[in-house]
Amino acid sequence: MRRLAVALLTLLWLLPVAGLAVTSFRDREAAAETGWWRAPLPETRVTVFHPDPATGRHEAGAWVIEGTAPDTGEVRAFGLSSRAPAAFAVGTTARGRDGLALTVAADGAFRLTVPVLFDQAPRFFLATRAPARFTTANYARLIRAEGFGPAILASFALAVPATVLPLFLAAFAAHALVWIEFPGRALLVAGLVGLMALPLQPALVPLLRAQELLGIGRSFPGIWLAHTGFGLPLAIWVLRSFMRRLPREIVDCARLDGVSEARIFARITLPLCLPGLAGFAVFQFLWIWNDLFIASVFLGGAEIRVLPVWLREIMDSHGGEWEMLAAAAMLSMMVPLAVFLALHRVLLRGLPSGAAR
Amino acid sequence: MAHPLSALLAILLCLGACLGWLMLSGRVLDRLMPERAVLIRPWLFLAPAGLIVAFCLVWPLLNTVWLALHGPNGVGFVGFGNFRLLAGDARFPEAFRTTLLWLAVVPAAATGLGLAAAGLTDRLRGGGLVRPLIFLPMATGFVGAAVIWRLVYDYRGGGGLDEIGLLNALWTAAGGSARPWLTQAPLNTWALMAVLVWSQTGFAMVILAAALRTIPAETVEAAQLDGAGPLRIVLRIQAPQIGGAIALVWSALTLMVLKLFDLVQAMTNGQWGTQVLAGLMFDWMFGAQDSGRASAVALVLLVLAVPLLVLALHGVRREARQ
Numbered sequence: 239m240r241r242l243a244v245a246l247l248t249l250l251w252l253l254p255v256a257g258l259a260v261t262s263f264r265d266r267e268a269a270a271e272t273g274w275w276r277a278p279l280p281e282t283r284v285t286v287f288h289p290d291p292a293t294g295r296h297e298a299g300a301w302v303i304e305g306t307a308p309d310t311g312e313v314r315a316f317g318l319s320s321r322a323p324a325a326f327a328v329g330t331t332a333r334g335r336d337g338l339a340l341t342v343a344a345d346g347a348f349r350l351t352v353p354v355l356f357d358q359a360p361r362f363f364l365a366t367r368a369p370a371r372f373t374t375a376n377y378a379r380l381i382r383a384e385g386f387g388p389a390i391l392a393s394f395a396l397a398v399p400a401t402v403l404p405l406f407l408a409a410f411a412a413h414a415l416v417w418i419e420f421p422g423r424a425l426l427v428a429g430l431v432g433l434m435a436l437p438l439q440p441a442l443v444p445l446l447r448a449q450e451l452l453g454i455g456r457s458f459p460g461i462w463l464a465h466t467g468f469g470l471p472l473a474i475w476v477l478r479s480f481m482r483r484l485p486r487e488i489v490d491c492a493r494l495d496g497v498s499e500a501r502i503f504a505r506i507t508l509p510l511c512l513p514g515l516a517g518f519a520v521f522q523f524l525w526i527w528n529d530l531f532i533a534s535v536f537l538g539g540a541e542i543r544v545l546p547v548w549l550r551e552i553m554d555s556h557g558g559e560w561e562m563l564a565a566a567a568m569l570s571m572m573v574p575l576a577v578f579l580a581l582h583r584v585l586l587r588g589l590p591s592g593a594a595r
Numbered sequence: 596m597a598h599p600l601s602a603l604l605a606i607l608l609c610l611g612a613c614l615g616w617l618m619l620s621g622r623v624l625d626r627l628m629p630e631r632a633v634l635i636r637p638w639l640f641l642a643p644a645g646l647i648v649a650f651c652l653v654w655p656l657l658n659t660v661w662l663a664l665h666g667p668n669g670v671g672f673v674g675f676g677n678f679r680l681l682a683g684d685a686r687f688p689e690a691f692r693t694t695l696l697w698l699a700v701v702p703a704a705a706t707g708l709g710l711a712a713a714g715l716t717d718r719l720r721g722g723g724l725v726r727p728l729i730f731l732p733m734a735t736g737f738v739g740a741a742v743i744w745r746l747v748y749d750y751r752g753g754g755g756l757d758e759i760g761l762l763n764a765l766w767t768a769a770g771g772s773a774r775p776w777l778t779q780a781p782l783n784t785w786a787l788m789a790v791l792v793w794s795q796t797g798f799a800m801v802i803l804a805a806a807l808r809t810i811p812a813e814t815v816e817a818a819q820l821d822g823a824g825p826l827r828i829v830l831r832i833q834a835p836q837i838g839g840a841i842a843l844v845w846s847a848l849t850l851m852v853l854k855l856f857d858l859v860q861a862m863t864n865g866q867w868g869t870q871v872l873a874g875l876m877f878d879w880m881f882g883a884q885d886s887g888r889a890s891a892v893a894l895v896l897l898v899l900a901v902p903l904l905v906l907a908l909h910g911v912r913r914e915a916r917q
Contacts, residue, residue, distance in 0.1 A: 239650040239825075240715055240719065240825055241719075243715055244712075244715050244716060244721075244722075244725055245710075245718065247712060247715070247725075247729065248725050248729065251728060251729050251731070251793065251796075252728060252731075253668070253761065254743045254744060254746070254747050254761070254793070255731065255735070255743060255744070257741045257761055258742065258746060261746060263685075268854050269759070270752075270759070271757060272757050272759065272762065273757065273758065273759045273760075273764050274746075274759070274761075275749055275761070275764075278685075286644055290816065319783070330791075350913075364624040381626055391599055394599055394602070395599050395601070395602040396602075397675055398602055398603075398606065399602050399605050399606050399609075400653060402606050402610075403606065403609055406609075406610055406613060407613065407643050407644040407647065407852045408871065410613065410640045410643060410644060411640060411643075411645070413636040413640055414636075414638075414640035415641075417620070418637040418640070420633075420634065420636075420638075423637075424911075426641070428908055428911050429913060430909070431908060431911050432904055432907065432908060433648065433652055434907065435846070435850065435900060435904040435905075435906075435907040435908075436656070436897060436900050436904065437850060437853040437854050437873075437896050437900050438652070438854065439854065439856075439876055439893050439896055440655065440656055440659040440890065440893035440894065440896065440897055441651065441652050441655035441656055441659070442655070442880075442893075443659065443662065443880055443886050443889055443890060443893070444653075444654070444655035444658035444659060444662065445650075445655040447611075447886075448650070448655070449693050458601065458602070458605075458606070459667075462605065463647065463650075463651065464651060466647055466651070466825040467647045467648055467650065467651020468652065468653055470644050470647060470648050470650060470651075471603075471648065471652070474644065488724075498621055498622075499617075499621060499636055499640075500617040500618050500621045503617065503640070504614070522736055522845070524733060524736075526818055527736070528734075528735075528736025528737060528738070528739070528857075529736075529857070530736075530737065530738050530856070530857040530860065531854075531857055531860075531873075531877070532854045532862065534877070535877075538881065546736060546737075546857070549738045549739070549742070550738055550860075551655045553738075553741070553742065554862065559722065560746060560749075560759070563742050563745075563746075564742065564746065566742075567735075567739050567742035567743065570738070570739060571734070571735050571736070571739045574734040574735070574736065575731075575734050575735070578727075578730075578731070578733070578734035579727075579735070582727045582730065
């Protein structure tokens with residue numbers, strides 16, 4: 239009973255992602271015509287075929303065209319009109335108006351008989367069954383022609399400093415908040431919590447204006463600074479919670495030995511905090527990598543496109559082309575997914591340790 | 596190649612500057628006024644983070660209040676004129692109501708589902724495999740989630756075409772007729788909320804699962820001996836013991852909903868009655884170029900966050916007393 243519920247929940251969570259992954263490998267017709275869940279099945283397709291009148295020969299008072307339709311898979315049925323394109327089974331003879339007769343074999347070989355042959359021979363329809371086709375062409379096109387390369391480089395250039403800098407600065411601050419007693423500390427912690435509990439949108443507009451005055455508006459340094467500022471309160475809080483559970487005696491002993499505070503930080507605090515830092519780093523990296531809002535504000539109008547912005551533009555320019563949208567989404571998820579799959583242990587352990595207290 | 600290189604350079608420069616600052620300022624302090632050093636030293640550590648937070652958060656938040664009382668581009672004092680404009684514009688009440696609906700539904704649903712997922716996978720063989728899968732949407736991000744779910748909600752308009760969206764395929768298979776899930780209000784807001792619940796349940800589950808671990812196993816075993824079912828155990832025995840963690844998840848999700856922008860922007864672009872306050876703020880700031888009205892919306896968001904602030908400060912006071 240419990241296993242069933244868990245299995246159902248997992249299925250519900252994975253099915254939408256599976257749909258995206260499958261769609262990204264289909265070609266345009268397949269993606270537009272059938273649901274992705276039917277992708278692995280052989281598909282039936284209707285094609286129209288125009289026999290070449292030049293190959294017709296006169297035989298017993300009528301014109302005969304013989305030949306083989308181009309290879310589109312096993313022919314299941316054929317027909318004479320678009321309304322009933324699969325009206326006749328292979329091997330049988332279809333008789334149409336004006337003494338027309340048509341026979342089609344499973345391998346596409348046909349024999350068409352008409353009393354009069356004009357410039358254009360009568361067309362007919364083939365219902366063929368072809369094995370499912372999967373393609374990587376969508377990916378190739380996005381990487382080659384749609385600007386994926388610059389976007390992923392920009393994303394790295396944004397996310398790596400914006401992850402490292404707040405963590406490092408937060409470690410400084412947390413060191414002081416946990417291991418040094420000073421007047422005003424409690425007030426500072428309260429202010430910190432207050433900042434965490436506020437939505438950051440109100441800060442965006444004035445900060446952007448200030449950055450433009452300083453000449454770093456809509457540029458990498460500007461958005462690094464913004465992400466650092468917005469990430470710092472939570473980072474300080476998480477590291478503070480982590481440090482509070484470290485043994486205090488080490489620091490006290492080092493102080494008694496006359497080690498300078500800067501050295502204590504570099505030699506003791508930083509190494510001991512590495513597990514907490516790593517967990518939060520993964521979280522912060524994923525968050526920044528996937529952020530569209532701050533990137534739209536602080537890089538808006540600049541020529542720099544990070545992946546979420548790039549994907550958003552693809553969504554507009556390739557509206558109904560699901561195979562392209564799916565491939566673009568898969569590409570932009572590639573790095574976070576790899577980071578997550580490789581480091582989910584670090585993340586899932588680090589996140590609650592900081593937050594649960 | 597210029598971007599990655601400058602990024603690396605920036606990291607090294609900042610780290611170097613910070614370490615250098617600590618070493619040097621510490622030494623100067625000891626030399627110049629050794630008797631005051633104890634008082635001043637913590638502020639040396641706090642200064643880099645403090646300055647950046649002051650510049651990026653504290654000052655802008657205060658500035659928002661000023662901007663909200665002025666006209667476009669901060670020119671000309673208009674008092675509460677911007678708020679009167681908000682009340683007069685049909686889009687604001689609509690976005691306000693939609694945001695309230697999100698606030699009422701999503702944190703509750705994601706916390707509940709997260710608790711269920713945490714309880715169901717707790718001490719279950721294979722549970723360690725399931726949890727990362729439920730957490731996975733965190734990694735796909737909101738724009739990625741938008742593509743995923745637009746495919747699920749896809750609508751071909753009936754007309755003989757095969758429905759390629761999973762939901763419409765299931766819906767028609769069950770005997771219904773295909774519907775445009777994303778363009779019909781008020782259904783579309785619920786469809787969007789389902790996406791946020793899908794993406795945030797993993798977060799709730801992880802935090803709550805860690806909290807469940809801290810509960811003594813005897814309480815659960817005693818309930819099992821008494822013949823309580825799994826759902827009853829989660830709701831009656833475990834949930835009351837992890838009240839703090841539940842409150843934390845709830846407020847984190849509430850904050851997430853207040854910030855919500857990416858998802859709505861990428862799913863419906865705020866059309867068909869799905870606009871939320873953050874999206875409206877963005878539109879007025881960068882579409883209409885009116886920092887006054889945008890800041891007024893921002894202030895409304897701030898006011899909505901006040902209960903969270905009170906709750907958080909309450910938590911700090913309790914911690915300080917311990």
